Amino acid sequence: MKLLFLGTGAGMPSKQRNTTSTVLKLLEERGTFWMFDCGEATQHQILRTTLKPRKLEKLFITHLHGDHIYGLPGLLGSRSFLGGEEELTIYGPSGIKAWVELTLTTSKTYIKYPLTIIEIEEGIVFEDEQFIVEAKLLEHVIPCFGYKITQKPLPPELLISKTDALRVPRGPLLKLLKAGLDIELEDGRIVKSAEVTGTPKNGFQVTVLGDTRFCDNSILLSNGSDIIIHEGTFDHETANLAREYGHSTILDAANVCKEANAKHLIINHISARFMPSDIKEMLAQVDHFSFPVFIADDFSEYEWQNGSLIKIKDSE
Structure with missing residues (x-):
């Protein structure tokens, strides 16, 4: 399993960061990838990677703010133009189905592949023989979900x-x-x-949290996760803005990881007010925690290897 960040900015694109989109690469596990949020110009970001849109199997939307959904229509259309034939399923809050269907209909965008849109509530939103995906409501200014992806125990090694x-x-x-x-x-x-055969091995657990204040549901959903992906729109000095606009600081995110007994933390959804020179200072605010903390840039890539998260690619 690998994680690839296509967009790590908040609100609007900047020269440093595109709007939010995170890819869970499951090429070894199921020959596909899943996407979490699809901000404006996500398909342009994909052009700078080896991802093939026809391999996109599932797309999970945390909430309906534009910086998380404005890339959807273009990507859906391009996936069809590029020969995608396999079904694509979109999961998201109430309203996502009407918005996607109206946008595609108004623009006369014809989709050649089966497109299923599921408006979710809290609980298990997907399960098969390999994975379970659970959703919980967070605390933002509009309904916003977090998703926990659990890989079921792997078959034991044959000796x-x-x-x-x-x-x-x-x-x-x-x-x-x-x-x-x-x-x-x-x-x-x-x-x-x-x-x-040897002892069966546990699969991985990744929690992807949408925009949120520090809240109990973030901790409950993230409990025991190997990796938490958490927004860090603000830092300690701008914590008052985080509370006002339904967001978190990097310190809030680290406290969620600590309370959830999670193992690794990746911060995304960074405000454009923070320049590359500010990132070291943001990391210094959480360097007293015992677990690794990363701040993702656009095109940062991480791999889950033998129980550890390894950064395998920096931003371009």
């Missing part, structure tokens, strides 16, 4: 040295053992899956 010692032939029988099924060999011996 080939043990199957070889038991003379299990290579082929379909190994797949059955890895899937947790016991098998019978031609000579009548029973080989149990538990005897030739």
Whole structure:
């Protein structure tokens, strides 16, 4: 799993940061990617990456402010022009369906692929054999959701040295053992899956929080997460503005991570008032916390490797 930030700014685009859009790359897990929010010009940002719009499987919208949705119509149309045929599902607050459908209809944009739009409430909004996505309402000036993505436990590793010692032939029988099924060999011996597999591994948990003040639901949703992606529109000196406009400071975000017993924190949705030279000072405000804190730039990329979050690409 990788995380790629296409836009990390707040409110409107700036020379340093585009408006919000975050990609959860699940190319190894399911051959697709998911997107969280789609600010203006997101598809322009995609042009500077290796992402293929036809691989976009799910798009989660936190709330209906323009800096989180104005990129949607263009991206939806381009995905069709570029040969996307697989179904795309959009999840978001009440109103997202009417807005998307009116925009596409008014502009006579024809979508060739199946498009499903689901207006969500709190609770589990998606589940299959691999993932669960849960949503909770946060505290912004309009209804805004956070999403927790949980990868279900991974199949245990098949210990080939043990199957070889038991003379299990290579082929379909190994797949059955890895899937947790016991098998019978031609000579009548029973080989149990538990005897030739390792301990099942937990999947990852990522919580993506939309715009919000510091609130209990941020902590509840994030509980135990491996990674929290949290807005940090303001810093300690501008905390009064954060409260007034329904946003958080970087210190608020770090306290959510601490109270939720989460392992890593990535800050995005940075106000344009902060220049690149201010980022070190913002990080200094949270350097006393025990977990790693990153401030994402546009095109920053992170990879989840063996229980740790590794930054693999800086901004361009």
